[in-house]
Amino acid sequence: MHTLAMMGNSFGKATVCFEPQGKKIEVEHGLTLLDAARIAGVGIRSDCGGRGICGKCLVVVKDQKGLSPPSDNEVRLLSSARLKAGYRLACQSVVEGDVTVFIPPESRLEARRILAEGLSRWFELDPAVRSVRVVLAKPSLLDTTPDFERLFNALKERGLGEIKIEHELMQRLPTILREANWNVEVILWMDEEVIAVERGSGERGVYGAAVDIGTSKLVLHLVDLRSGETLSVKMAENPQLVYGEDIISRINYAAFEEGGLARLQRLVIEAINSLIEDACREAGIERDRIYEVTVVGNTAMHHIFLGYSPKQLAVAPYVAVVRRSVSVKARQLGIKVYELANVFVLPNIAGFVGADAVADVLATGIYESDNMSILIDVGTNSEVFVGNREDIVSCSTPAGPAFEGMHLEHG
Numbered sequence: 572m573h574t575l576a577m578m579g580n581s582f583g584k585a586t587v588c589f590e591p592q593g594k595k596i597e598v599e600h601g602l603t604l605l606d607a608a609r610i611a612g613v614g615i616r617s618d619c620g621g622r623g624i625c626g627k628c629l630v631v632v633k634d635q636k637g638l639s640p641p642s643d644n645e646v647r648l649l650s651s652a653r654l655k656a657g658y659r660l661a662c663q664s665v666v667e668g669d670v671t672v673f674i675p676p677e678s679r680l681e682a683r684r685i686l687a688e689g690l691s692r693w694f695e696l697d698p699a700v701r702s703v704r705v706v707l708a709k710p711s712l713l714d715t716t717p718d719f720e721r722l723f724n725a726l727k728e729r730g731l732g733e734i735k736i737e738h739e740l741m742q743r744l745p746t747i748l749r750e751a752n753w754n755v756e757v758i759l760w761m762d763e764e765v766i767a768v769e770r771g772s773g774e775r776g777v778y779g780a781a782v783d784i785g786t787s788k789l790v791l792h793l794v795d796l797r798s799g800e801t802l803s804v805k806m807a808e809n810p811q812l813v814y815g816e817d818i819i820s821r822i823n824y825a826a827f828e829e830g831g832l833a834r835l836q837r838l839v840i841e842a843i844n845s846l847i848e849d850a851c852r853e854a855g856i857e858r859d860r861i862y863e864v865t866v867v868g869n870t871a872m873h874h875i876f877l878g879y880s881p882k883q884l885a886v887a888p889y890v891a892v893v894r895r896s897v898s899v900k901a902r903q904l905g906i907k908v909y910e911l912a913n914v915f916v917l918p919n920i921a922g923f924v925g926a927d928a929v930a931d932v933l934a935t936g937i938y939e940s941d942n943m944s945i946l947i948d949v950g951t952n953s954e955v956f957v958g959n960r961e962d963i964v965s966c967s968t969p970a971g972p973a974f975e976g977m978h979l980e981h982g
C-alpha cells in the first residue's frame with residue numbers, strides 16, 4: 572500500500588502547503604502527506620517509519636476536501652474529538668487534491684544542538700595516507716625504464732616495498748610525470764598503493780575526514796594528516812530521520828520499500844558531502860586534497876551507508892553482511908573528495924554493536940588497560956563494554972532518541 576502511495580498515480584497533481592514553514596510542493600495524487608513532506612524537506616516525526624502504528628505524525632488539516640477519509644488506523648489512534656478538530660496522521664492521509672497542512676510543534680523534527688566536542692588522548696600520528704616527494708631521472712636512449720617502474724624504483728630507494736596503482740591513475744601517469752618535469756609528490760595509502768601522483772610542490776597538504784553516522788546525527792572532523800590537527804568539525808541531523816527515528820524503522824524502510832535502501836543511502840551520502848563542503852570552506856582547503864575518509868556507525872547505519880541490505884539485522888539471529896573492515900574508493904560511493912581516496916569503514920562486532928562502538932574502544936584505550944573498565948555509549952542505540960586488556964564483553968539496547976536530545980520539552 573505504502574509503496575503504491577510512494578509511486579503516486581497519474582490521475583493528477585495537487586499542491587500541498589505546509590504551515591508554519593510556508594513550504595508548497597506539487598505532488599501526484601496518491602502520495603501520503605508524509606511522503607509529500609519528505610519530498611518537500613519538511614520534517615515530520617515518523618517514529619514507526621510511516622506504518623500507522625505510533626501516532627506521532629500528527630498534523631492538522633482544517634479543510635480536508637483534498638484528502639482521503641480517515642483510515643482505520645487513524646480512527647483507532649485518534650480520539651473522535653481530535654478527528655473532529657481536523658487532526659490526521661500524515662502517513663495515513665492520501666493526497667487527492669490541493670490541501671493546506673499545519674504541523675503542530677509536537678510533530679516537528681527541529682534542529683537540535685549537537686555536542687561534538689570531547690576529550691582526546693595523545694597518540695602517535697600514523698595516518699594511512701602519506702605523501703612522498705620524488706625527483707625522477709628523465710628517460711633517455713640509455714635509460715628506457717618504463718614510467719611506473721621508474722617511479723617504483725624511486726620509491727624503493729625510499730624503503731618502500733611492492734606497490735600497486737589504480738588502473739585510471741596508470742593511464743594518466745605518463746602525462747602527469749612529464750607535465751611535472753619528473754618532480755612529483757606521490758600519495759601513498761598504507762605504503763602499498765599509489766593513489767595520486769601530482770606536481771611536486773608538496774604545499775597543498777594531505778587531509779582526511781572522520782565521519783560518525785549516528786541514527787540521529789552526523790558528525791564530521793576534517794584533519795590535517797601531516798600535523799594531526801583538527802581543522803574543522805561539522806555536524807547535522809541524519810536526514811534519514813524523516814523515514815523513522817529508530818533503527819528498526821530505518822531497517823524496515825530500507826528492506827521493504829521499493830528503492831528504500833538506495834534512497835536512505837543517497838540521503839546520508841548527500842549529507843556527508845555537504846558537511847565535507849562546509850568543513851573545507853571553513854578550513855580553506857580544496858576537497859580533492861582529502862585522501863582518506865574514515866567512517867563509523869552502528870551496524871544498520873554502516874550497512875545502509877555501504878548499500879548493503881540491513882534486512883537480516885532485524886530478525887534473529889541478527890546477522891550482519893560483514894564484520895571485518897571495508898575499504899571502498901570514494902567515487903564508488905559518491906563521496907565528493909579526491910576520487911581515488913579510500914573510504915575506510917571500521918569493523919563492527921555484531922548486529923547491534925557497530926563500528927561506532929569499536930571506535931569508542933579504540934579512542935578510550937580500555938583495551939590496553941590492566942584495570943577493569945566500563946564504557947557506555949549513549950545514543951539512540953546504546954552500547955555497554957566491560958573489560959580490560961585481557962577480554963572485553965559488550966551488549967547493546969535501544970535507548971530511544973531522547974538521549975540524543977529529541978522531543979525534550981524541559982532540560
Ligand code: FES
Binds near residue numbers: 616619621627661
Ligand atoms: S503513525 Fe507512525 S509515522 Fe504515522
